[in-house]
Amino acid sequence: DTGVSQNPRHKITKRGQNVTFRCDPISEHNRLYWYRQTLGQGPEFLTYFQNEAQLEKSRLLSDRFSAERPKGSFSTLEIQRTEQGDSAMYLCASSQRTGGSTEAFFGQGTRLTVV
Amino acid sequence: GDSVTQMEGPVTLSEEAFLTINCTYTATGYPSLFWYVQYPGEGLQLLLKATKADDKGSNKGFEATYRKETTSFHLEKGSVQVSDSAVYFCAPNNAGNMLTFGGGTRLMVKP
Numbered sequence: 631d632t633g634v635s636q637n638p639r640h641k642i643t644k645r646g647q648n649v650t651f652r653c654d655p656i657s658e659h660n661r662l663y664w665y666r667q668t669l670g671q672g673p674e675f676l677t678y679f680q681n682e683a684q685l686e687k688s689r690l691l692s693d694r695f696s697a698e699r700p701k702g703s704f705s706t707l708e709i710q711r712t713e714q715g716d717s718a719m720y721l722c723a724s725s726q727r728t729g730g731s732t733e734a735f736f737g738q739g740t741r742l743t744v745v
Numbered sequence: 746g747d748s749v750t751q752m753e754g755p756v757t758l759s760e761e762a763f764l765t766i767n768c769t770y771t772a773t774g775y776p777s778l779f780w781y782v783q784y785p786g787e788g789l790q791l792l793l794k795a796t797k798a799d800d801k802g803s804n805k806g807f808e809a810t811y812r813k814e815t816t817s818f819h820l821e822k823g824s825v826q827v828s829d830s831a832v833y834f835c836a837p838n839n840a841g842n843m844l845t846f847g848g849g850t851r852l853m854v855k856p
Contacts, residue, residue, distance in 0.1 A: 634788075663843060672749075672834055672846030673789070686842065721788055723844075733779075734844060736788040 632656060634737035636722050642743045643712055650708045651740045655724030662705050663734060664697055665721040666690065673721055679705060680727060712744045747772040747837050749847035754832075757853045758825055766820040766850045768809075768835030776837035778802075778811050778818040779844065783832045792820075792833070825854045 635654040643649050655662050660681050665673035676695070677687045681702035691697075694712075699705040709716055719741050723734040752767045770778070777796045781789040793802035798813035807822045818835055832851045836844040 636788075665846075670848075672849045673844075675843045675845070678843055723789075732777075732838065733791055733794065734838075736781075736790070738788040 634722055634724050634735050636720075636737035636740050638740060639738065640741045640743075642745060645714060645744055646711055648708065648710045649712060649742065650706055651720055651722075651742075653705045653707070653722030653724075653737060655704070655722070656735055657703075659724035659726045659735075660702070661725045661727045661732065661734075662699055663723040663725075664705070664707050665723065667719040667721055667739070668717075676707075709742075712742075714744045717742055717744045747776065747839055747845035749835050749837065749845055751833075751835050751847035751850050754849070754851035755853050756850060757855065760827055760854055760856050761824045762854075764820070764822040764825045764829075764852065766833055766835075766852070768818045768820065768847065770816050770818065770835070770837045770845075772816075772837045772839050772845075774839060775813070776839040778809070779836045779838060780807070780809055780818070780820050781834045781836060781844075781846075783834065783849070785831075789834065825852070827854045827856055830854045 663678040664676040667673040679699040694710045697707045719739045721739045723736045725732040725734040779794045780792040782792045793804040795802040795811035801810045832849040834849045
């Protein structure tokens, strides 16, 4: 399977715990994006990487959120001290930036439930 | 920043009916425009795209034309099927940095 892979698919955690999600992009894709989607809403941009550099972060990404892409391949998104409002689907996408239009491919997402 | 306005759903149609889902956007410059589809419990799949004015994107019977003068990218299909039931998202992409999504339009097709 050469698509974008996200793990785990589902995560239930208690409020106050830390969680970490992983995204494996399509190989050779140099851009990787994280989005958050709440029920009935469209995805909201969180952050993106070009190779290992984190180029942009949304204001939605509070201090409790951190994302890394250490070797320009897979990425992790960590949420510290989770809150009930963090419950959402976290989507990862990747694309190959070669100029002009860049088509992003999405993973199936990680659904986080904070209880 | 970029923004998208989509018609609110749900849109409920009978099989073989004609579909239009309206999308208008605001963006600086000349963004590429995308329609993504999301089936229940799944991530987003690219449905079609257009990269410049008057381009028509098409896939699986769906079409959308990039209308720069009206900043619109309406999605159409001549004859919907039950399997088209999903949520559809319109999204401009400026300079390839990130997609800006609207709230999505849920389509329900009844047999």
